[in-house]
Amino acid sequence: MAFSSSVSYGVPPGASLGGAAGGPMASAGSQDNNYSSFPAVKIEELLSVLSEIGLVGTTHDDVARPSYSFVQTCLYAFVECLSNANGDALERWRGDLIAGAGESRDMYEEALSVAIFCREIRAMMMAATINDFSVSDLNRPQAKRFKRQMSGLVNFFRFRTDREVEYEDVVHESEVLYDERDELSRSVRELKVQVERREAEHKASLAEADVKRRDNAKLKDTLYELRQEQDRLVEEADRGKTRQADLVKRQTEITYRMRLIDEELDSLNMRVQYSPQDLHSMIHELDGQHGAKAQALAEEEAKGASLAERIAVLSQLEAKASKCSQDMNVVLEDLARISAEERELDEQQRRLEAELRERNERVQRRHELESQTRFGRERLARIEASHEERRADEAKRARADEEALRTMDEERAQREARADEMRQETQRLADEYAQQRDAFDAVCARFKRDKARLDAVCRDYITSVSQRLEI
Numbered sequence: 001m002a003f004s005s006s007v008s009y010g011v012p013p014g015a016s017l018g019g020a021a022g023g024p025m026a027s028a029g030s031q032d033n034n035y036s037s038f039p040a041v042k043i044e045e046l047l048s049v050l051s052e053i054g055l056v057g058t059t060h061d062d063v064a065r066p067s068y069s070f071v072q073t074c075l076y077a078f079v080e081c082l083s084n085a086n087g088d089a090l091e092r093w094r095g096d097l098i099a100g101a102g103e104s105r106d107m108y109e110e111a112l113s114v115a116i117f118c119r120e121i122r123a124m125m126m127a128a129t130i131n132d133f134s135v136s137d138l139n140r141p142q143a144k145r146f147k148r149q150m151s152g153l154v155n156f157f158r159f160r161t162d163r164e165v166e167y168e169d170v171v172h173e174s175e176v177l178y179d180e181r182d183e184l185s186r187s188v189r190e191l192k193v194q195v196e197r198r199e200a201e202h203k204a205s206l207a208e209a210d211v212k213r214r215d216n217a218k219l220k221d222t223l224y225e226l227r228q229e230q231d232r233l234v235e236e237a238d239r240g241k242t243r244q245a246d247l248v249k250r251q252t253e254i255t256y257r258m259r260l261i262d263e264e265l266d267s268l269n270m271r272v273q274y275s276p277q278d279l280h281s282m283i284h285e286l287d288g289q290h291g292a293k294a295q296a297l298a299e300e301e302a303k304g305a306s307l308a309e310r311i312a313v314l315s316q317l318e319a320k321a322s323k324c325s326q327d328m329n330v331v332l333e334d335l336a337r338i339s340a341e342e343r344e345l346d347e348q349q350r351r352l353e354a355e356l357r358e359r360n361e362r363v364q365r366r367h368e369l370e371s372q373t374r375f376g377r378e379r380l381a382r383i384e385a386s387h388e389e390r391r392a393d394e395a396k397r398a399r400a401d402e403e404a405l406r407t408m409d410e411e412r413a414q415r416e417a418r419a420d421e422m423r424q425e426t427q428r429l430a431d432e433y434a435q436q437r438d439a440f441d442a443v444c445a446r447f448k449r450d451k452a453r454l455d456a457v458c459r460d461y462i463t464s465v466s467q468r469l470e471i
Helices: 023-030 043-052 060-064 068-082 087-099 105-127 143-270 276-390 399-470
Strands: none
Touching: 043 060, 043 143, 060 143, 068 105, 068 143, 105 143, 143 276, 143 399, 276 399
8 A cells, every 4th residue: 555656646757846836835825724635633643653653752842843854754754654765765766867867967966865855745745635735844844734734644644554454354355265265176176086086996896897797697607507417417326326226235135146056056066966967057057147147247337337437527516516606705705895895985975075065164154255355345335435425525636545546446346356256266166076076976876776786696696506505
């Protein structure tokens, strides 16, 4: 809010302070009783403001009977406070003007410091709506005019301080809004990264699930074929065991009969009751029976060897069935891992909902800040309106203040434009987040449908395996 000398408030650089109508003395004499748009301040208030700007130790007598040095000190302090025109700045402007001087450089250099200082004072007085200031007010100060001029500067100083406080509040609120926008942008970027990562994980899990589904289908077909082969071999093994038992029984009977025959032969050898021809015929008959029975026994042993081979094949099938059971356990472990991943996905979704609630709270706080900002702008507009009403009849004196208010309106329009841009950016981010959320919900729904389908297939598979095992 400092009024720099680079903006001359309608006074061209280097303009004379005696440029008012009638010259310096005429202006001083004719404007003593003119009315002002600001209230007169008391001496105590003036001393307080002078202390604030660095003139500590000023007394009532200094204000009641102002001297040239005191007036110059006060005006220099106000110029330095309101226009930021300190000694270094005045010296720099003086050097810039001297560099462009011509033949009268020496004389011009001597009067240049006073001219620059007076120009800054005149610009400051016009900004404070004091248009009758002249060089005589600096060289031959009058108590009444000095007090009126100090009242204008004090009111202008207070007006500047109030506007600085409101401007700082608005700047702080704007910074808070920018910080919240950056935080929301960062949150949206993090959510995008999380959604992309989860989509990649889901795609990877879908590919792995497809591979496992195909492997499971192959294992299911293989297991079904092996189960059929096992059933067939079990039936053949049962028939072989039954036949083996019959053959063993028959072999036992034949062995028993052969032992009886041997005993009978022994008894016949002991007893020579028959003729040799009869004995030879009986022995020949017994040898024929023994050969037939030996041939039948060899056939049964060959069948037993074949049955042993089939039993070995059955053992191999049982080993393959055991391996299939192990593969089924691996599939069950994969299903358990998928269930754990689904629980983790649900937990991440809950965290995402919590972040969404936090974002809604931030949006609500941003709306509150916008309402506070709007209230501040309305209050500022009311203050400006009341100030304009008081100065409605002083249009000529209010040109400088109208410039300042126009500048403030432009700044306010810029702030409103920035706020609109921020709102548009926030709406865009919200739309992007909604799109990402819809895509994420669609992916979750597809994943749940795949899970339900996989669960149904696994349940059918486990049911069929259980039924087969019970058989």
